[in-house]
Amino acid sequence: MTTAYSFSSQLYIDGHRTDGDSEASLVVRNPATEELIAEVPQSSLTDVRRAVEAARRAFDEGPWPRLKPAERAAVLLRMAEEMERRLPDLVAVNIAEAGSVRPLAESLQTRVPVAHLRDMAERVMPAFAWERPMQPTVAPGIGISQGVLRREAFGVCALISAYNFPFFLSMMKVIPALAAGCTAVLKPAPATPLESLLIGDFADAAGLPPGVLNIVTGDIEAGRELTTHPMVDLVSFTGSDTVGRTVYAQAAASLKKVVLELGGKSASIVRADADLDGAVRSALAGITTHAGQGCSLLTRTLVHESVHDELVARLSAGLAAVRVGDPADPATTMGPLISEAQRDKVEKLIRVGEEEGARIVHGGRRPAGLDRGHFMEPTLFTGVDNGMTIARTEFFGPVGVVIPFATDEEAVRIANDSPYGLAAAVWSADTVAAHGIASRIRAGGVTINGGSAGVNPRAAFGGYKQSGLGREWGEFGLDEYLQTKTVSWAAR
Template sequence: MTTSRFDPQAELSDDVRSRFYIGGHWVLPNSKETASLVSPTTEKSFLSVPLADRRDVDDAVRAARKAFDTGPWPLMSAAERSDYLRRLSGAVASRMQLLSRLWTAEVGAPVWFADLFTPTATAMLEYYAELSLSFPFKEHRQTRGGHARVLRQPVGVTALIAPWNAQLPILAYKLSAALAAGCTVVVKAPPETPLDALVLAECAHEVDLPPGVLNVITADADRGAHLVANVAVDKVSFTGSTATGKVIAKTCADRLARVTLELGGKSAAIILEDAELEPTLASLSPYTMPFSGQICFAQTRILVPRNREQEIVEAYSAVIGGLNVGDPWDETTQIGPLANRRQFDRVLRYIDVGRSEGARLATGGKSCERFERGYFVEPTIFSGVTPDMTIAREEIFGPVVTVTAYDDVDHAIALANDSDFGLSGTVFTTDVERGYDVARQLKTGNVSVNGLEMSPNVPFGGFKQSGVGREGGPEGLSAFLEDQAIYLPSEAQPSKLA
C-alpha cells in the first residue's frame, strides 16, 4: 500500500494551517488547544490545527454581526451579490484539485469519489448566483386600502455547521444560499476536516468579499454549542447526527432562532418485481455504500420481492464482494477506509449486533485483515433482515447494507416507511409511472426512480427525524430569508417602489 501523497506544508498556506478567518483577516487563535489530523490509511498524524475557544467563537460572531448591521452586504442588490458568488466560484474552481485532495487526506474518500463530488461546490455557487437574478426578493400586491410591498429580507447572522464526512459539498449548499440571501455567516469547521472551509476563506479573501461576511473557525462540539446559543446568531443551519440536531433544535427553540436541520438517514431501495436485475444492480450498487457508507443518503436498506430474494442477494453479493478495497489514493480503489478509529469501532459493533440478532451474513463481516494498518472494513451485506433488528433501524454510517424481503408492493411501501428516518430512497422498475406511484407514497424527502440523483435546483432534506427544512433549489434560498410586508396607501404607485 502506498502512503498518503498529501503534503500540508507544501500544499497549504500558513494561514490555512494555523489561523482562523475573522472579520476579513487571518487571525491567530486565542487558545493553544489543537486537534491532530490522522490519516485513516496510515493511522498517523499529518497535521495539528488550532481549535477555537469561546473568545474565538464570540469574535467571529461579532464580526458577522457588525458586517450585517453596518456593512454593505445585506444592502447590496441581488445582482451585486451574484457577481461576488461567480467570482467566488472561480476562485474555488482554481483550487479544485487541492480541495479534492483534502477530502482524501482528511477522511479517506477514494480519489474517484472526491473528484466526482468536489465540483458540487462550484455548481452550488453558480446556481445561486444565477437564481439571485430572477428570485422574487420584492413583490407588489394589491390590497383593499392600496398596495403592499412584500420583501424577502436576509435573516441575519447565520451559523453554518457541516459534518466531517462531506464538509465541502454540504457547506457549499449552505454558504451559497446564505450569501445569495444577503446573510453574513460564521462557519464552524469540524476538527476532523477543518481545512476545506479555511481554503474557502482564502477564496473569499481573494475575491474581496466584504470583511465579516464570511468567518471561519475550527471548533469542537462544546464550542459549537456555544456558537448555537449565542443570541447574536439569528439562524443555525446544521447537518449531522439526529442526536446533535435535537439538541440544536432545543437551543434554538429557547430563543426562537431560525434553524434548518439535515440529519440522519436509513434510506430504502425498493426493487419491484418487474425490475431487470443487471441494470438495477449496476445503478443501485454505487449508492448503497458510497464513501464506505459514510454518506447520509446511502441506500442502506434493500427491499426485494420474497420470490426473488435469493437471486438478488447472490447477484448483489457478487457485485459488492468484487469491489476493490484499498488505498484511497489509488485510482482503482472503489472502497477506502472508514474516516477514523471511532467509525471503525462503531461499524464493527453493529456487525456483531447484526449477527447476534439473527441476520444472515451474505458477504463481508469483518475488518480487512490484509491491511497492516488503516480503518478498513469489508463491504458487508446482511440478508434475512427483519424490520425490528437494530441494523435495520439505526444509521450505521459504514459499508453495511441490509436486505429484507417483502410480500407485495403495499408491504414494500410499509417496510420502507417503517423507519424513524426519511431522507432518501429509490425505486427500481421497468415501468417508470409505476415507480412514480410507489415513490410518492414513501415518507421521505427525496426519491429517485431507476437511479439516484441530486441537483442544485432541487430541494434536499428529510421527513421525520431526518431533519427540518430544505437545502438546494429556491427552497434553500428561502430558508435564509424573512418575509416582511410593508403596506402603502393607494396614492403610492407600485411601479415607483422598486
Template sequence: MDVSANVGRLGAAASAFISKPHKLLIDGKWVVAKGGKTFPVFDPATGGQIAAVADGGAADIDLAVKAARKAFDDGPWGKVKPTERGKIVWRLADLLEKHATELAEIESIDNGKPVSDAKMVDLPFSCELLRYMAGWATKITGQSIPLSAPGEWHAYSMREPVGVVGQIIPWNFPLMMAVWKIAPALTAGCTIVLKPAEQTPLSAIRLGELIMEAGFPPGVVNIVTGDGTPGAALAAHPDVDKVAFTGSTEVGKLIVQAAAGNLKKVSLELGGKSPSFVFPDADLSVAIPGAATGIFFNMGQCCTAGSRLFVHERLFDKMMAGLSDEAQKLKIGPGLDPTTRVGPLVSEEQFQRVTGYLASGKEQGAEAITGGRRHGNEGYFIEPTVLTKTTPTMKVVREEIFGPVVCAMPFNDDDLERIARQGNATEYGLAASIWTRDIGVAHKLARKLKAGSVWINVHNFNDVALPFGGYKQSGWGREMGYEAIELYTEVKAVAAML
C-alpha cells in the first residue's frame, strides 16, 4: 500500500483514528460489512492511501433501516422529552468543539481542504448549527385553529417527526454536511441512516463515535459507508420515510426516481452556477477579494461558488487585474500545511473533470488570464483560474465545473430586467451576489433573481438561522433555519366536535 506522506503531519489523536479499522455503525455497534469487503481512502494531496473503510451494501442498509425503525417505533427515542433531546444534541456540539483540532485534521487529509479552513469554518459552523437546532427541540409547535363549520369544535394542528430518514451527503464539506443533515432531524425526533460520500467517509465515522459518546440511544443514528450501492438502496428502501440528499443534480434526479416506490418525502440540495454582478459603483477593495473568495474558497468545490462573474465594462479591466492578483497570491499546497490557502481537488475523478472543462473552454475560445493548469506533479492540484472571452454558449459558462474556475464577462447595461435575465439564464438557481454601493439597485435586482440565496457585497455567506436551498434544478426544500425542522416533520390536524 502506497501510504501518503502527509499521515506524518497528523497530530496524535487524528493519527490514531486514521490507523485503526473503520466499520459501520448499526444499532449502536461498530460492525464489519456483511460482504466482508473494504475500500481504500486516499489523500488527494499525494494520491497515497490513508485508510481502509468498510464497504457496505444493500444488506447493511437493510439492517441499519431496521435498527432505525425499531429505535423510532419501539425504542426510547420517541419517548425522550424535548428538553432532553435538545440537551443531547447540544452535548454533541460540545464534543465536536472538544475534538475540533483532531476533526479538522481528519477532514483535511481526507478531503484536501486547508486545515485552517476546517478549523475556522467547518468546525465552528457545525457546532453552532447543532446548538441552534438544539434550541428548537422545545419550540416545535402546532396551532389552535378556529373552524367555520357548523357546531362547536376544538381544532388544532401538531408537528410530529417524519420517522426514519435516509441522509446522503457529499464530499466537499463532509463533516459540516453531515451535521446539516442530522441536527434538524435529531431535534425533530427522527432516526437516521447516514450514507457519507465514498471519497470522504472518515469524519462521518469519527462523528459516529462522538454520537455514541454523547448518549444517543442505539439505532438513532446509523452510518453505512460504501460506494453508490448503499446510497441507492437507502433511497429506494420501502421502510424509509424520507430521504435527504446533497450532491449533483444528475444524482438528485436518480434519488427522486428511487424514492417513488413508497412516495417517501424527498429534499434535495443540488448544483449551482451562481452569478455575481459587479456594478460600476462597486467598491473594488471589497468586490475583488470577495469575488476571489466566492470562487476559490474550498478550491471552488462549493455548490454556491460564484462561477459566473458579470462585471460592468467600466470596471472590467481593473476587476480582472485585481482578481488575477488575488489568485496568484493564494498559496497552493497540502491541506495539512497551515499556510496553505488552496488545497487539491478531492479525487482523480474530480481532477479529470475540471481539467476537461479547462480544455473545453480553451477549445471554444476562452482565455485564461491566470491559472488554467495543473499545479505540481503529484496529487490533484489545479491553479486558481480566471477565464475571460467567455460567452453564454460555452460549456464552462453553462455547466457546473466544481473547481477553482471563474468565467468573467463584461456588461454595459443598466436595465435590471436584462441583467437579471443573464443571471437567470441557467438551469440552476442556488445563489447570487450583487456588488454595488446603491442599496436600492441591489434590492431591486435581488427580487428579480431566481436564486434561493442572494448576497449583497459578499459571496458564500451562510448563517445557521438563514434558510438555504435553491430554485429550479438546484433542489427541493430548505436547510437551516426553522425551515429545516419543517423538512423533518409531518403536520397532523385534529378536530373534535364538542
C-alpha cells in the first residue's frame, strides 16, 4: 500500500536492517479503516536469539557501557535531533497504526517522548550521582574504612512494550536503558510495530554502536524467549496485569530483575466543593482519550452525592458532543479501538454491567454509520456499586462509571478498594483537604485539581498493588536500570 510517510519495515539487529530468517510476517492494519498499512517480518526464535547475543556482545565487549555519561548523553541528543526531524513521519504512522487523533499523535504519542529523551540527556545524566564517596568509618584495631558507591549499568535488557502508545512506551524504556549504559532488545506489540522499528533509524543516524539497541517483532513466543533467555539480565514490560504475571513468573527462574507497568482502574474523587467544569473535563478525557486505551486514565468518577446528578448531566452532555470517526479527519475527537477483539471485549463488559444492574446513561453501542473500523460510542454507567465487575475490571475502552459517596472517608475507601493503584485524582476547593485525601490514596500518582500541565519528566510513573513494579520517567526510570556497587579500602 502506498503511503504519504516513510517507515522501516525490517528488523534491526546488531546495527543492521534484516528481514530475519522466517517466512512469516505480521500484518499491520489501520484500526479505523481496516486497510493494510504494512507487512513486517515476524521474528523467528533464531532472530530473537541473535538480537540477544548481539546485545550481550555489545555490553560485554563494546564501548557503550564504558563511555562516560556525557559521551552517552551526546549520542542520545543526536537521536533526539533525528526524531525531531522525522516527527511528521512519526505522527503519520501513529495515526495510521494506533488510531490516534492528530492532537494526541502530535503530543503525548510523539513529541513528549522526544522531550523526555532531551531531559534525560540534558538534565538527568549530568546531575546524576554516578559515583559518590562513602563517609570514612573508623574500625577500631583495623584502620579507617573508606570507599565509593558506584552506579553501573544493569546489563542486557529485554524491553517489551504495548500497543496503545507505541513510540511513547518504547521510548520510556529505551531512554533509561541506554542512558544507564545498558544494551537492549526491544519488542513492540505485534499490532503496532512500525513506530518502534523506526527507532533503529534514529539509532543509526546518531551513531549508536552496533548491538546496543536491537528491535525484533513477535508475540507470545518471542516474549517468552526474551523473558527466559539466560543472557538477559533485566525485563521491562508494559501491558496487562494478566500477562505481567506471566512475565514475572518466566523471569523468576533465572532471577532477572523485572520492571512492570501494568493496568489501572483509576479513581477521581469529586468533592461537593469541587470545580465541576474541571472535574467533568477530566472525566471526559478519562473516557475518550485514545478511546479509553490508557492504563492511567481516570475511569471511576467518585462524586459527592450532593453534586452527583449535576455531574452526570454535564458529563453526559459532554460525551454527546464527542465526534467518533477516522482519526485522519481533523473533525474527529475520538478514534477507534485497536482491533475487533478489543472491541468485542469492551462490548462484553458493557453487557455484564447491564446484567449486574448498572444503568447506561450514554453510549453502549457501535456508532451508526461507521461500518468499517473498530469503533465504539463513549459510554457512561451510573447506578454502579464498587463491587460490580465494571467498577473493578479494566475496560481499556471508552467506558466510565460514576459512583456516589457521602463522606471523604467513604471516598478514600472506595478509591482504595481496587486491585490496582496506578493513578488517582482529587477535585476540591479546599486544597488542604484534597492533599490529605491524596496522601491516603494507594496509587503511584495523584493529581489535585487537574495537576500540572503535561507529562512531567521529573515525576515518577508507576503503580501500587497489581499496577506494577518499579518506576519510569526521569531519574526514577534511570535508577531501575542501574546496579549499585561498593568499592572500599582501608586507610592505614
